[in-house]
Amino acid sequence: MLNLIITETALEQVPKNIHSHQTVVKHAARLGKKPGNTLLDRSYHHAAMIKLDYHEKRGRPDIAHRALLSALGTPLNRENLLRVFMHTVKEKVIYVNPRTRLPRSYSRFVGLIEQLLIEKEVPRKEPLLLRVEKKDLKTLINELKSQYIVALTRVGKPKTVEKIAESLVKHEDAVVIVGGFPQGRFSQHIIKAATDAFSIDRETLDTSVVISRIIYEYERVLGLPEKRLRENQKDI
């Protein structure tokens, strides 16, 4: 079982101090929602975001969307060997049911997350797919009771994804932490929370590229690709 934490994800409701900004009011009106019930999104709120602290790390729900699709669409997830947790820049944790069929449409994804942040659980009827709790990363990590926690960051020790996956597989309930923000680095407390911090490339890679690679290598080390192809032949 691999636990994937997407951390400091640039996903939050529009904060109060920019509710009255023109771009925020206009976008909320178009959606027929109150500003505080809409997601902060740089592609609509760029002008308003300049006022916000560490704004370069915020307002990118598209990163969360692609990251979740990259994780949930893998054979590892279909084998029920992956757990995905999305920790946000606002210290919330979204618990993701592995059976979630996430909307492919960005605007529907945003609508779903907007509903989630208001109602705390979606959908309204069973099975529950997404659940959010106020929680910091440290508390989430403690909950997972893992002996081996790897943070993937440009400032980590250089190590190939293959070698990292070999170490992860050796630990029951290992955790891998990937940043869910566009620029900048992990906050220092995140690196402190990890057993090891590794860099997998000399350049910064997109969150979804990193997630695709670590999950695929984890599958490879488990021998999952061969196993699933053998089962394929049995089907025929």
Place this chain on the structure above:
Amino acid sequence: MLNLIITETALEQVPKNIHSHQTVVKHAARLGKKPGNTLLDRSYHHAAMIKLDYHEKRGRPDIAHRALLSALGTPLNRENLLRVFMHTVKEKVIYVNPRTRLPRSYSRFVGLIEQLLIEKEVPRKEPLLLRVEKKDLKTLINELKSQYIVALTRVGKPKTVEKIAESLVKHEDAVVIVGGFPQGRFSQHIIKAATDAFSIDRETLDTSVVISRIIYEYERVLGLPEKRLRENQKDI
């Protein structure tokens, strides 16, 4: 060098016979465009699409968006060892400059492709990033003059991505073909155009998941991850 062709991509302008459908008119009006200048998109045009032939394979620009981001964001592309071609369901080919910084925002991506399909080239000023030509897959493949062409499809022979990448690397200018549509299978002529057709998993995987895996394995076989990490250490 790896040539990636995303084929029969569900990317096209709204076809004439549904221009007057209510959902099409409404969506075009919201964008301030003529219906024929907007992209067919199931998330807006679902009701209108039922009238279209083989509609289950059409109207999914989001697949194209994620596929291109998954390919262009890789170290292989940054090393200039990847060429990406997007062949569409309407027999057009989009040539992608490896230096393209694709919009992360879905609505901006759609706007860019809408402009491309009208003006044939974007952006208006140099460097040219995307160019489209009327062209079928067969003609594109002939242009590439490749000795080894692999199609990835659920109906192919079971083979791991690792083994496929090992074969691809042996051929200068190898081509890998991945479907850019949501459901259904390659048209028969596509499988005929390929040297080999392989299945990498017993279930259908998302286009962007398949692309991530084949590019990453190609990098692995080349030894690129280690090479780039060694260069990283030299930088320090």
